[in-house]
Structures are given as C-alpha cells and as structure tokens.
Amino acid sequence: MSSSWATGATSTADGVLHPFFRERLALAPGAEGGFLAPAGPWQVPAGVQARDLVIDDPNQDARVGGVPVRLYTPSDDGSGPRPGLLWLHGGGFTDGSIEWGEAHAVAAELAARAGAVVVSVGYRLVDDDVVHPAPLHDVLAAWRWFGLNAARFGVGPVRHIGGASAGATLAAACTALLRDSGEPAPAGMLLAYGVFHCPPPAAGAHLEHQLEVLPEVLRHRPAAVLDMFRRYAGPLAALDASAVPGCADLRDLPPALLVACEYDDLRTSTDLYADQLAAAGVEVRTYLAPGVLHGHLNWFPSPTLPEVDRTIDVLAGALADPPVSGRPAPGPSPDLPEPTRDEGAAR
Numbered sequence: 001m002s003s004s005w006a007t008g009a010t011s012t013a014d015g016v017l018h019p020f021f022r023e024r025l026a027l028a029p030g031a032e033g034g035f036l037a038p039a040g041p042w043q044v045p046a047g048v049q050a051r052d053l054v055i056d057d058p059n060q061d062a063r064v065g066g067v068p069v070r071l072y073t074p075s076d077d078g079s080g081p082r083p084g085l086l087w088l089h090g091g092g093f094t095d096g097s098i099e100w101g102e103a104h105a106v107a108a109e110l111a112a113r114a115g116a117v118v119v120s121v122g123y124r125l126v127d128d129d130v131v132h133p134a135p136l137h138d139v140l141a142a143w144r145w146f147g148l149n150a151a152r153f154g155v156g157p158v159r160h161i162g163g164a165s166a167g168a169t170l171a172a173a174c175t176a177l178l179r180d181s182g183e184p185a186p187a188g189m190l191l192a193y194g195v196f197h198c199p200p201p202a203a204g205a206h207l208e209h210q211l212e213v214l215p216e217v218l219r220h221r222p223a224a225v226l227d228m229f230r231r232y233a234g235p236l237a238a239l240d241a242s243a244v245p246g247c248a249d250l251r252d253l254p255p256a257l258l259v260a261c262e263y264d265d266l267r268t269s270t271d272l273y274a275d276q277l278a279a280a281g282v283e284v285r286t287y288l289a290p291g292v293l294h295g296h297l298n299w300f301p302s303p304t305l306p307e308v309d310r311t312i313d314v315l316a317g318a319l320a321d322p323p324v325s326g327r328p329a330p331g332p333s334p335d336l337p338e339p340t341r342d343e344g345a346a347r
Contacts (some may be wrong), residue, residue: 015210017263018291020305032305040302042105045112047075050104055145056234063228064101067138068122069145070098072111075155081156083116083319085190086139086146088123090165093135093232098122102192106312109301117153119146123170126231133233133243135166139174147184160319161186164297166228168194171271175253185254190315191273192259192295193266195220197246198229198239200269211263217295220265226284246273250280257285257318258313264294287314292302 020039027034044050054066074082087110089096089103098104098120107118123138139197146159163171168191178185199222203211211219230236233243241248246269258274260267270286277284289296289311301309 001310007036015262016291017213018305018307020299021263021293025213036298037304038101038300039308040300042300042302044108048111049073049109050099050108055142057342067141067145067305068106069142070097070107070108071153074111074115074117074119076154077115079115080192083114084146084150084155084159085110085114085116085118085154085319086159086161086186087118087145088139088161088163088167088170088173089120090163090193091125091163092228093126093166094228095125096166100298101166101300102295104163105300106297106315109312110280110316110319113313114319116316117150117318133173135170135232136173136177136242139170140177143163143174143178143186144183158187160188160190162192162315163191163194164192164278165194167295168192169196169245172196173242173248176245176248176250177242179252188254188318189256190259190318191256191270192297192315193264193270194258194273194309195225195228195266195269196244196273197269198236198244199225200266201272203265203268206255207265207268214263214293220294225266237283237288246276250277250282253277253280253282255283255285257287257315258327259287259289259314261292261294261296262288262290263292266294285318287311 024035050100051071053069053071055069056066087103087107089098089100092099096103097143103120107120110116111118119142121139121142123135123142126134143161149158161171161175162168171189172191172194175186175189200220202222226236229239229243233239239247256277258270260270267288274284289307292307294307297308297311299305299308301312
C-alpha cells in the first residue's frame with residue numbers, strides 16, 4: 001500500500017529552487033564559511049540530553065575500539081515508554097560524521113519533537129583498501145546493542161531505523177538483513193534522500209532540465225554512484241542485495257517513509273524504491289522536500305531555510321505514527337550484559 005505524506009508523492013514539484021540555495025550557488029561548494037555554512041544559528045532543543053558512548057561489538061567484524069554513538073534522550077514526560085530510532089548520517093560512505101547537521105541537529109530535533117530516544121551512529125568510513133561493507137557491520141552492531149539496552153533508556157518495544165543519503169541506504173540494507181536472519185527488525189524505516197540502486201534510474205527530460213541550474217559538482221551522475229558503491233562494497237560485479245537495497249526481496253519489510261529532494265538526481269532512486277516497496281505490499285509514504293538540494297538537512301533548522309524544519313516535522317510525524325505492519329523489536333533479556341563505555345557528555 002502506498003500513500004502520500006505532507007506535500008505528496010515525489011512526482012510533484014513546484015520547480016522553484018529556494019532563494020537560499022540560489023544565493024549559495026554563487027559560492028564555491030565546500031568553501032569555508034561559504035556554500036556549506038549553516039543557514040542560521042541552532043542549538044540543541046531544551047530538555048534533550050546528548051551523550052557520547054562507545055559500544056562493543058562481540059562479532060568477528062568488530063572494529064578495534066568499538067563503534068561510537070551519540071545518544072539523545074528527551075525529557076521524561078511521564079507518558080511511559082518512548083519510541084526509539086537508530087539514525088545514520090550520509091556522506092557517500094567516505095565522508096560524514098555524527099557532528100554533521102543531518103546527524104546531530106536532526107537527531108536532537110527528532111528526540112524533542114517526537115519524544116523519541118535517538119541513537120546516532122558514527123559508523124566506519126571506507127576507502128579503496130576496504131572491500132567489504134564495513135559501515136553496514138557497524139550499523140548492525142549498533143542496532144543489536146540498541147535492542148539489548150533499550151529498556152535502560154526508557155525505550156518501548158517500537159524501534160525504528162533511518163538515515164539520510166548513504167545513511168538511508170545503510171538503514172534499508174540493514175532492515176532487509178535483519179528480516180532475513182530472523183532477528184528483531186525495525187518497526188519502521190525513515191529514509192531521507194537515499195540511493196537504493198546502482199546505478200540509479202536516469203533522470204527524465206523534465207528533471208534533467210530542472211537540474212541544469214546546478215553546477216556539476218552538485219550533480220550525482222551514474223559514474224559517481226557506481227564509484228561510491230565500489231568503494232563501499234567492493235567490485236561492482238560482486239554487488240548484491242546486502243549492499244544495494246533495490247536488489248533485495250522487499251516483501252515483509254516494515255512501513256517506510258521516503259523523503260526526496262526536488263533538486264537531486266537521486267530522487268529517481270527514491271521514486272523507484274517507493275514503487276518497489278508498494279508492489280511488494282509494504283506500506284509506503286513519500287514526501288518531496290520542495291526547492292532544496294540533496295543533503296538539505298545538513299544546513300540545520302533555521303527560519304532562513306524553513307524546509308529543513310518541515311522535513312524534520314515529517315520525520316517526527318512518522319516516528320509518532322504507530323506502524324501498520326512489521327515486527328516490533330522485543331525488549332532485552334534481563335541477563336544480557338550492557339556493552340557500553342561512556343565517553344562523557346556530547347557538546
């Protein structure tokens with residue numbers, strides 16, 4: 001079943017790039033204090049506590065020193081167990097961190113707006129020397145750790161997974177692997193401007209014309225996506241459903257919210273993945289963030305760029321909306337250890 005969320009399906013757009021980005025296009029992308037500068041001041045919402053932890057992974061794929069995570073806990077309103085969310089930043093598997101806007105600000109805002117406990121994962125980044133999906137191993141370890149420790153953080157039986165860009169790709173892949181292994185799976189997926197196919201579907205004439213306003217450095221051409229997946233998962237000939245979510249069996253996956261950016265080559269992958277999920281009988285909701293570029297959540301919530309706030313509200317609404325299907329994750333066994341090393345409070 002497929003349904004639209006907020007402004008509707010990703011096939012609708014107003015075709016107007018937000019003035020904020022029109023001004024930024026005159027600056028060199030990546031320039032210090034220029035193109036990537038925040039749209040305005042932001043701080044962690046009142047009542048939300050952020051704490052850095054390092055989790056231990058007993059699996060053979062564990063990285064030395066454990067996996068860093070940042071735990072966001074909202075004020076206790078006395079309403080009982082809270083929803084949980086494992087959240088993953090983007091960066092093409094080779095960049096990004098839990099300090100990025102789409103990690104730190106989004107996680108903190110979702111904790112405040114949805115009353116959810118959010119765990120942001122500092123998964124391993126990859127380079128040419130890594131030929132296996134190391135980030136995915138870290139995400140799986142973080143999901144299992146979250147399940148074992150959910151009760152300690154006041155989280156009930158409903159836990160979601162989500163992410164932005166490459167983080168959305170990891171979230172979708174992780175969910176399919178958990179289903180296949182029979183492990184407790186997420187109750188829902190929150191997937192913001194991910195890439196679910198390698199290569200993604202080509203842009204149609206209308207979208208291609210619309211994207212001509214962007215400089216080449218802001219385009220996501222098929223060759224760049226192929227190289228991204230090669231770095232992440234090894235030789236392209238060896239890519240399989242564990243790395244490319246659109247290649248997986250999508251039956252019996254939990255409900256999904258998919259967010260796309262209007263000015264983004266990769267929105268074609270979101271469109272196709274939404275259609276694939278719906279065809280597999282998965283409840284799908286879609287939201288098109290109008291007038292913004294890929295990665296717009298990195299610019300932090302600000303009145304200057306109101307779409308960041310609107311997109312976060314859509315994500316928060318999905319967290320608050322009980323899942324229609326899927327398998328809620330059970331609580332932890334009381335005799336399991338607590339594999340956590342506290343690294344102190346986050347900034």
